[in-house]
Amino acid sequence: MPNIIFSIPPHLYTRMKKHPEIKWSEVARRAIIGYLARIEAKELKSKELLELLGKEFKRELENTPVEEYENAFKKTRYAEWEMLSTTRM
Structure with missing residues (x-):
């Protein structure tokens, strides 16, 4: 999972x-x-x-710079790649 x-x-x-x-x-x-x-x-x-999702989530979403989302996406993508590339088949 x-x-x-x-x-x-x-x-x-x-x-x-x-x-x-x-x-x-x-x-x-x-x-x-x-x-x-x-x-x-x-x-x-x-x-x-x-x-x-609520007003607090919407407010946080609007106040977060796009760069922060881009960085989080890159980190997640890299972590996923790292996990998949080290999984034994």
Whole structure:
């Protein structure tokens, strides 16, 4: 199963650590499945998706320089290449 890495704010991480009994990766997986189901069922437009993700996400998206997204994409692409190129067949 592929892995996804994402960042969360420190205050959220602190709150999550108070509940070690919860499998947070499963919570994230279920949230992603739910969003995909809604997107695919409704074929949401970009504006509708941004509304679903919330005002804070939209604000962060608008305030982040394009270069930061480009750098993150390059790092992700390189990490994926590195993982695939070192996998035994």
